Amino acid sequence: MGARAEGEMLARTLCVSAPGKVILHGEHAVVHGKAALAVAVNLRTFLKMTPRNDGRVSVELPNIGTRLCWETAELQPLLVAFPAALTESLPPSPEQIEKLKEFAGLTDTTAATQSLATLAFLYLYLSIASKCGFLPSVAILVYSELPTGAGLGSSAAYSVCLAGALLSGCGVIGYPLEEGQAVGRWSEEELALINSWAFRGEQVIHGNPSGVDNAVGTRGGALRYQSGNICSLKSVPTLRILLTNTRVPRSTKVLVAGVKDKIMKFPAVMEPVLTSIDAISQECETVLEAMAERPSLEHYPVLEELVDINQHHLNVMGVGHSSLDKVCQVTASHGLHSKLTGAGGGGCAITLLRPDTAPSVVEAAIRDLGDCGFECWETDIGASGIRAHSLQSLKAEVLEAFGRM
Amino acid sequence: MGARAEGEMLARTLCVSAPGKVILHGEHAVVHGKAALAVAVNLRTFLKMTPRNDGRVSVELPNIGTRLCWETAELQPLLVAFPAALTESLPPSPEQIEKLKEFAGLTDTTAATQSLATLAFLYLYLSIASKCGFLPSVAILVYSELPTGAGLGSSAAYSVCLAGALLSGCGVIGYPLEEGQAVGRWSEEELALINSWAFRGEQVIHGNPSGVDNAVGTRGGALRYQSGNICSLKSVPTLRILLTNTRVPRSTKVLVAGVKDKIMKFPAVMEPVLTSIDAISQECETVLEAMAERPSLEHYPVLEELVDINQHHLNVMGVGHSSLDKVCQVTASHGLHSKLTGAGGGGCAITLLRPDTAPSVVEAAIRDLGDCGFECWETDIGASGIRAHSLQSLKAEVLEAFGRM
Numbered sequence: 001m002g003a004r005a006e007g008e009m010l011a012r013t014l015c016v017s018a019p020g021k022v023i024l025h026g027e028h029a030v031v032h033g034k035a036a037l038a039v040a041v042n043l044r045t046f047l048k049m050t051p052r053n054d055g056r057v058s059v060e061l062p063n064i065g066t067r068l069c070w071e072t073a074e075l076q077p078l079l080v081a082f083p084a085a086l087t088e089s090l091p092p093s094p095e096q097i098e099k100l101k102e103f104a105g106l107t108d109t110t111a112a113t114q115s116l117a118t119l120a121f122l123y124l125y126l127s128i129a130s131k132c133g134f135l136p137s138v139a140i141l142v143y144s145e146l147p148t149g150a151g152l153g154s155s156a157a158y159s160v161c162l163a164g165a166l167l168s169g170c171g172v173i174g175y176p177l178e179e180g181q182a183v184g185r186w187s188e189e190e191l192a193l194i195n196s197w198a199f200r201g202e203q204v205i206h207g208n209p210s211g212v213d214n215a216v217g218t219r220g221g222a223l224r225y226q227s228g229n230i231c232s233l234k235s236v237p238t239l240r241i242l243l244t245n246t247r248v249p250r251s252t253k254v255l256v257a258g259v260k261d262k263i264m265k266f267p268a269v270m271e272p273v274l275t276s277i278d279a280i281s282q283e284c285e286t287v288l289e290a291m292a293e294r295p296s297l298e299h300y301p302v303l304e305e306l307v308d309i310n311q312h313h314l315n316v317m318g319v320g321h322s323s324l325d326k327v328c329q330v331t332a333s334h335g336l337h338s339k340l341t342g343a344g345g346g347g348c349a350i351t352l353l354r355p356d357t358a359p360s361v362v363e364a365a366i367r368d369l370g371d372c373g374f375e376c377w378e379t380d381i382g383a384s385g386i387r388a389h390s391l392q393s394l395k396a397e398v399l400e401a402f403g404r405m
Numbered sequence: 406m407g408a409r410a411e412g413e414m415l416a417r418t419l420c421v422s423a424p425g426k427v428i429l430h431g432e433h434a435v436v437h438g439k440a441a442l443a444v445a446v447n448l449r450t451f452l453k454m455t456p457r458n459d460g461r462v463s464v465e466l467p468n469i470g471t472r473l474c475w476e477t478a479e480l481q482p483l484l485v486a487f488p489a490a491l492t493e494s495l496p497p498s499p500e501q502i503e504k505l506k507e508f509a510g511l512t513d514t515t516a517a518t519q520s521l522a523t524l525a526f527l528y529l530y531l532s533i534a535s536k537c538g539f540l541p542s543v544a545i546l547v548y549s550e551l552p553t554g555a556g557l558g559s560s561a562a563y564s565v566c567l568a569g570a571l572l573s574g575c576g577v578i579g580y581p582l583e584e585g586q587a588v589g590r591w592s593e594e595e596l597a598l599i600n601s602w603a604f605r606g607e608q609v610i611h612g613n614p615s616g617v618d619n620a621v622g623t624r625g626g627a628l629r630y631q632s633g634n635i636c637s638l639k640s641v642p643t644l645r646i647l648l649t650n651t652r653v654p655r656s657t658k659v660l661v662a663g664v665k666d667k668i669m670k671f672p673a674v675m676e677p678v679l680t681s682i683d684a685i686s687q688e689c690e691t692v693l694e695a696m697a698e699r700p701s702l703e704h705y706p707v708l709e710e711l712v713d714i715n716q717h718h719l720n721v722m723g724v725g726h727s728s729l730d731k732v733c734q735v736t737a738s739h740g741l742h743s744k745l746t747g748a749g750g751g752g753c754a755i756t757l758l759r760p761d762t763a764p765s766v767v768e769a770a771i772r773d774l775g776d777c778g779f780e781c782w783e784t785d786i787g788a789s790g791i792r793a794h795s796l797q798s799l800k801a802e803v804l805e806a807f808g809r810m
Binding site: 266268269270272273275276279280282283305306308309312313315316 | 674675677
């Protein structure tokens with residue numbers, strides 16, 4: 001990375017990516033004080049930031065059909081509401097959000113996703129600008145492999161990319177890509193800063209997020225979340241999975257309330273189920289760490305059994321759905337093991353693949369899931385967190401998406 | 406009932422019936438010290454005992470294709486091995502069983518069911534004859550609505566009927582059917598005696614039975630079994646059910662061992678599941694007693710929810726089967742709730758019906774289950790225990806079966 005004076009804008013194009021997340025075990029139980037295991041899923045959000053020389057700042061978000069562009073001079077008067085000391089120590093205030101909404105002309109008729117993406121950008125841009133003392137004139141392009149609103153942490157991946165790019169671009173942290181390198185990663189300290197700013201972005205979008213999604217997006221791998229504490233697992237293997245979106249819409253709020261009602265109705269029946277799920281997360285964590293240390297096929301049947309058991313438990317909690325049963329049946333017919341991930345009641349499911357699962361089996365399963373009307377990706381969990389990329393090293397699909405913008 | 410001198414044979418034809426049993430909740434968990442709820446199912450075994458005047462004793466068991474006939478004089482020498490004091494206080498000894506096998510010419514090539522039914526008859530006949538001092542010359546016909554080997558307590562219903570008929574016939578206990586009555590029931594004290602002899606029959610057949618099946622066959626209703634203790638529920642409602650035999654054969658021993666392995670492998674995951682099942686049995690017992698006291702439709706959704714949860718738990722324990730999943734799916738498509746009953750891995754399932762479930766729904770469910778190749782009965786649980794019947798009061802199907810013999 002080139003040496004820069006403080007307050008100077010990075011003169012080169014900068015490209016970062018961050019992964020999505022899935023809950024491997026512990027969804028819903030986590031609401032009741034049990035552990036959850038969240039893992040990075042290698043469907044990523046890519047962000048390219050290029051210096052402009054026209055005094056403007058632009059953002060293109062083709063996934064959600066959004067293009068934004070302002071003169072930095074227009075933004076200048078807003079800075080007073082974003083003093084650096086404040087934004088670092090306090091969550092976004094209703095007053096700040098109100099100001100940004102007014103500035104961006106967002107009304108209740110603006111689509112929620114577009115509105116929230118705009119607010120998160122403005123919040124992070126102004127806060128970081130305030131910190132480093134200037135409003136950078138940049139063009140930002142964001143392309144994501146993650147569907148939005150599917151519980152896969154797409155908003156966190158977006159916030160992580162924004163935080164990483166803006167902090168690096170403004171020189172608050174370095175940009176870890178030496179000439180000729182394909183990929184670079186930030187230091188622990190820098191990651192902590194990226195994560196804390198990404199969390200602010202998540203607060204703008206979600207109000208009161210757990211911080212799990214941005215932590216996974218920043219650090220990758222896997223983490224345990226329990227009673228507000230987030231703890232990264234030392235080391236985890238990369239595991240092949242199928243990620244299936246049933247496309248059945250659901251309300252997380254309604255599902256969480258249903259589980260609570262069931263626990264209130266049958267406490268003696270339901271509390272042990274939560275205890276069992278907690279033990280599944282613990283057992284899975286132990287197995288993952290053992291796998292990272294000493295990879296062996298013998299761990300897979302254990303992981304599969306835990307997936308099956310937890311799927312039954314989630315059905316007990318009433319967050320199953322016929323579409324999720326279908327995913328389990330279809331994949332079981334190919335010898336594969338699946339569970340819902342996240343809120344349930346539709347939404348997404350994950351299916352474990354072994355390293356030696358034949359491509360023909362995977363293809364057949366994907367085809368059968370597609371025939372059910374589901375969207376299905378073959379990807380990995382335990383993926384890396386935020387990364388800096390050389391443009392040349394990006395896969396064609398991403399380059400093409402960037403080119404189209 | 407006529408006054409008889411002690412040691413005198415009842416001169417009239419005598420007819421008794423006893424119900425089968427299903428496990429409502431707690432199968433498998435009961436092996437690990439948790440409670441199980443066993444209920445009488447109104448598929449019954451009927452026994453008719455008629456005095457003969459030719460000095461012979463005969464037994465016809467058309468369900469298992471068995472006809473036995475001996476001279477009572479042939480049996481006389483065996484009595485020395487069945488002293489009344491001994492058989493009342495000790496389980497059948499290997500020597501006694503060996504003697505009976507030899508007498509009846511049973512070899513390892515005799516079908517197990519026939520062999521065991523013959524041994525149980527001879528054991529009870531000789532023990533009770535020894536007690537009352539003579540070998541009654543009677544013709545016994547047994548017809549059962551219960552399939553054998555399906556975990557529905559058919560052997561216990563047989564033993565209960567034999568014990569009730571022989572004890573009454575020999576005058577050890579009364580025969581509770583006054584002239585003109587359709588149905589009669591024995592006193593508590595007499596039931597206790599019938600039960601203890603039926604348990605001996607079960608010991609002949611099963612070696613080390615729990616005593617649950619003969620207790621349900623004798624007393625009917627429902628009982629809780631835990632750690633060797635059997636406790637009848639005060640009062641339970643009669644509930645309509647479908648009983649489905651998937652006809653998938655399974656080994657209870659292998660299934661029980663599988664559960665044990667799984668508990669050993671994941672104790673922290675599996676122990677809470679047993680705890681939850683225990684709570685389901687407790688909750689169900691509470692609901693059943695409330696229903697008996699104050700019948701109301703509002704209890705049914707609770708019973709259904711407990712059935713669904715337990716079915717998931719049994720799947721967690723690895724004793725599910727695709728045929729049982731099919732029963733659940735098919736009945737769910739008619740708005741009905743099912744779980745496996747007994748060992749699982751195939752075998753039988755029960756489906757709750759509400760009092761107001763329309764006949765068209767029941768017929769459609771039975772038809773669909775039949776289309777899957779399953780055998781399906783509409784019957785009741787919480788049925789009465791052993792009963793004496795007038796021949797005229799028997800339903801046509803039973804009379805016809807008796808007539809055919």
